[in-house]
Amino acid sequence: MGPSIDYADIQGDILRAYGNRYDRTSYVFVAVGDPEHGQAWLSGLLDKVTTAVPWRGPRPETTLNVAFTHAGLAAVGVAPQTLDSFSTEFRQGMSRRAPKLGDAGDSDPKHWNEGLGTGSAHVLITINAQDELSLQAVLSALRAGLRDAGNLSIAHEEHAQMRGDAREHFGFADGFSQPAIEGVSEDKARGGGVPEANGGWRPLALGEFILGYADEESRVDSQRRLPSAPAGPLGRGGTYMVWRKLHQDVALFRRTLRDAAHLYDAGDEDQLAAKIVGRWRNGTPLVASPTAEQASFDAKAADANDFRYADVDLDGRRCPLGAHIRRANPRDALGFVGRLSFRHRMIRRGMPYGPALDSDAVEDDGKERGLVFVCFNASISRQFESVQRQWLNDGNVFHLGHDTDFLLGGGTASTGKMKVQGAPPFFVSPQGPFVTTRGGEYLFVPSITGLAAVADGVTG
Amino acid sequence: MRTSCATVSRDFAIPAVLAKLPRTHFGRWVIVPSFVKDPTEPKENDLGCSYLLFSSTFDGPLDSYVDELCSQLAPEAERIWGCCIGCPESAGRPGLKAYLLHNQIETGLFFSAYPTTSLETVKESLHTREQTIAFATRTQGMEPAALHKAFLEELRS
Amino acid sequence: MTVVRSPSGPGTAGAADRDVDGQAVALTTFSSVKWWGRVELPLFFAYLRLRRGSLSALRQLSFIHSARWALIRRIPYNGPPQPRRRLRCPHLFFESNFNGGWEEYIDAFSYVLPSGMWGFWGSSYGYPGSLPAGPFKAYIKRNQVVASHYYSAYPEATATMVLAALELAPKVAALHKRAGDMSPEEFATAWKEFLTDFQPWL
Secondary structure, X not given: OOOOOOHHHOEHHHHOOHHHOOOEEEEEEEEEXXXXXXXXXXXXXXXXXXXXXXXXXXXXXXXXEEEEOHHHHHHOOOOHHHHOOOOHHHHHOOHHHHHHHOOOHHHOHHHOOOOXXXXXXXXXXXXXXXXXHHHHHHHHHHHHHHHHHOOEEEEEEEEEEOOOOOEOOOOOEOOOOOOOEOOOOHHHHHHHOEEOOOOOEEOEOHHHOOOOOOOHHHHOOOOOOEOOOOOHHHHOOOEEEEEEEEXXXXXXXXXXXXXXXXXXXXXXXXXXXXXXXXXXXOOOEOOOOOOOOOOOOOOOOOOOOOOOOOOOOOOOOOOOOOOHHHHHOOOOOOOOOOOOOOOOOOEEOOEEEOOOOXXXXXXXXXXXXXXXXXXXXXXXXXXXXXXXXXXXXXXXXXXXXXXXXXXXXOOOOOOOOEEEOOOOOEEEOOOOOOEEEEEEEEEEEOOHHHHHXXXXXXXX | OEEEEEEEOOOOOOOOOHHHOOOEEEEEEEEEOOOOOOOOOOOOOOXXXXXXXXXXXXXXXXXXXXXXXXXXXXXXXXXXXXXXXXXXXXXXXXXXXXXXXHOEEOOOEEEEOOOOOOHHHHHHHHHHHHHHHHHHXXXXXXXXXXXXXXXXXXXXX | OOOEOOOOOOOOHHHHHOOEEOOEEEEEEEEEEOOOHHHHHHHHHHHHHHOHHHHHHHHHOOOEEEEEEEEEOOOOOOXXXXXXXXXXXXXXXXXXXXXXXXXXXXXXXXXXXXXXXXXXXXXXXXXXXXXXXHXXXXXXXXXXXXXXXXXXXOOOOOHHHHHHHHHHHXXXXXXXXXXXXXXXXXXXXXXXXXXXXXXXXX
């Protein structure tokens, strides 16, 4: 259809789900003191950056990828006119957009972890590793490299690790539902693509996730214009990245579930939990299997996500209208088949951090745990922010008034609730601050060519 | 649901007064400095001066609405439209009313999600709904006797 | 060669805030209309007024409280110093009260109502078509005027909340009337039925 995909020029972590094979992921935010030292250090890293080219033979022990905040691009000497060509929300940075994202109360940037949201995080190095040994080797090399290069320091680091049962901390299998991309993952189109009127699915245009390629809008444009992208060598083969550290109060969630389940006649705690999320804990979609988890459910199967809402569940009796996954990816639930949702998809690459809470504990143990949420999208405002603002932090589009996502919303003194459709309906409340934002950044992931241009100081 | 255009000679801040007109659902004042000329337009279309647009979505007949506007918003209305050319300075309410009606633009098409509902009904219904939801959430699991009693007391219209 | 589309979105933060009152958002646009719009628009308005079901998609896009179109053929004259101006072409005035994001609002019209958009703006100079959405949004942005003052009488209520409330309130009243004559057990059953039947409005 369009031009062929230049995998060698695209960084690997965008299109490849490294979390599946590498169970450790470390995020190191580097602060760059001056452009010369920054560029010299980046030049040294270039040949270590993992591309999207499929591996022939055994996979490497570790992968490494590079992204920049806007402050970071400035710090490494990107030309001013190029800096101005990035999107408004990226230039402002996540902490300045906190009110729009609902990061208030305990999630307010003033409470964020040190180094995040203050403009001092410049370059994000993401390392995936198969085991602790290889991870530490790369981290040591990275730290040594920073020392040797000079005038560089670490603003923040976060170490995430896949849990034994591949679940996030509330106990749910996560991360296996991804957009099906034309030319890349068309085999996942059933369930991962755009639902069509005839019951079929089609994959999404690559340009929804990688800049410099045709997106869904280019399809209907007689001039086949490409979406807006930064100027120069950074305009093709890269994408925007959202990184958010989300603390999870597992004990509070368990207590809330336990207390609410006393009043819930239609099922037990597991059923109620499934109603809140939209999937059973092992990933079985509620709309496909409303009364029981399917032990045989295989999250990795090609048709694992092949389900829709409009034909069997318009009233939300199977999967509640406000369930988390229904909000985050409504598919055809907003009416007009997929036309109101298909431009708001994201590639997600999150990883849990922190030790698991004892399986029968209902009181917090004081340890930090949660999810590092990572997504890739061609437009932060149209994709990530729109979902956050219109679908998670509000309920109007689902005819739920101001009800926010039960898992993510809440803030510090919430009177929020969730309505579980049924006969009779059940109201889950109170909505607690189960999730608190500990920090985040908007980043740009350049292509390999773009990265080389930055390292050479030739960006405009 | 009427629009009126009147000329205005300078910018000014409009106070929040429409709450005093109890038939008003939505209202806006917009200063239109000039019409935007599209590059494909063949001729100049310069307005020559700024215009003040007032648009309101309200219940009931226009005539009495304008009457209310002129009386309930008396000092503010005179101040707002007093900046406009041709607005009578001392003719009082009838003068202001005539002025506004003279400057009215007819609506071609109006769409409302709830066209025949009065503001009072909207507000009362919203309040009832809010109360009912709070009641339903709070009384889950309540024994029938207590539930019955609470309903009769709390959800009286 | 490819041309990069311009990024879209409302203007400066301060200006955009004046178009907001709680959950209600205002959009006001003027566009200059070609000669044949003088005939097409009134006909289109009449057609939509008469064929009731024709605005059903608008109703289904449930985030609109109300919207209005007017064809301005002449500017009322109030005497000097107002310059006497004959409008060289008529202007289409559009205003809307809606909920949600500006981008999502325009996207919905682009993707769901392209033929309706043509009916309203097809006769306006510079109308680029409603798909792709990017140029259409840029067109709306160019023709948009920000309010100096915007007011909603029920700012915290969205259109769907209003509609739900209008459905629910009479039903609550009806139940209240009957409840006085019921026993607690009868009422408990009736309440359960009420919640089940009317849960879309709760």
